[in-house]
Amino acid sequence: MADSLPNTKCAMCCEDTARYCCPTCAKKTCSLRCVKSHKMKFQCSGVRCKTKFISLDNFKCSNLQSDLVFLEDMDRLVNSTAHHSQSKFNRRHQNFQEIEGMVLQDQTTAAKETTVNNRDSRSHNICVRQLCLVAKQRGVNLKILPNGMSRRKENTTNFNRKEKCIKWRIQWLFPEVGVEYTDKWLDS
Numbered sequence: 001m002a003d004s005l006p007n008t009k010c011a012m013c014c015e016d017t018a019r020y021c022c023p024t025c026a027k028k029t030c031s032l033r034c035v036k037s038h039k040m041k042f043q044c045s046g047v048r049c050k051t052k053f054i055s056l057d058n059f060k061c062s063n064l065q066s067d068l069v070f071l072e073d074m075d076r077l078v079n080s081t082a083h084h085s086q087s088k089f090n091r092r093h094q095n096f097q098e099i100e101g102m103v104l105q106d107q108t109t110a111a112k113e114t115t116v117n118n119r120d121s122r123s124h125n126i127c128v129r130q131l132c133l134v135a136k137q138r139g140v141n142l143k144i145l146p147n148g149m150s151r152r153k154e155n156t157t158n159f160n161r162k163e164k165c166i167k168w169r170i171q172w173l174f175p176e177v178g179v180e181y182t183d184k185w186l187d188s
Contacts, residue, residue, distance in 0.1 A: 012037050023048035068146060075148030131159045134166060156184070 008018045010030035018028030024044050029035045050070045135142035145152040156169045172181040
């Protein structure tokens with residue numbers, strides 16, 4: 001890391017050569033002691049801002065990877081939050097009704113709905129894996145976007161087990177004339 005920083009002095013002690021650069025505020029420090037004092041003095045978290053704008057000139061492969069990880073984390077967070085908020089609501093509702101001396105009758109219904117939702121997401125992932133496998137057997141290298149991406153949600157391509165065919169969704173884009181057309185057809 002010392003190679004990436006030119007001979008600049010530490011922003012905190014101004015004595016030693018800086019060895020570390022804060023990803024948040026770009027202050028240069030020489031030691032753990034100076035890093036900690038920098039965080040205290042400037043109330044800096046020391047964590048890189050994942051939503052900070054990066055120009056195309058400075059955009060690297062690592063930034064793309066970081067963006068994909070960020071989107072996957074957000075998708076995971078949204079899904080887990082939806083699941084946990086429903087569970088908390090059910091527990092609070094149950095506690096309230098028990099205080100009033102009533103018995104919660106909908107508890108089993110809510111548990112069944114949660115189980116069905118979990119089963120649906122698992123079966124969806126199995127269907128996507130099966131689609132990729134069948135496409136590969138037919139000589140097609142199919143790439144699926146990560147969950148949470150809008151184009152992944154729009155993609156209705158699927159494998160029909162009964163007919164043993166792939167139902168493709170193809171989006172034709174003609175940017176020269178500003179025309180977009182979506183077509184569905186069956187694999188032969």
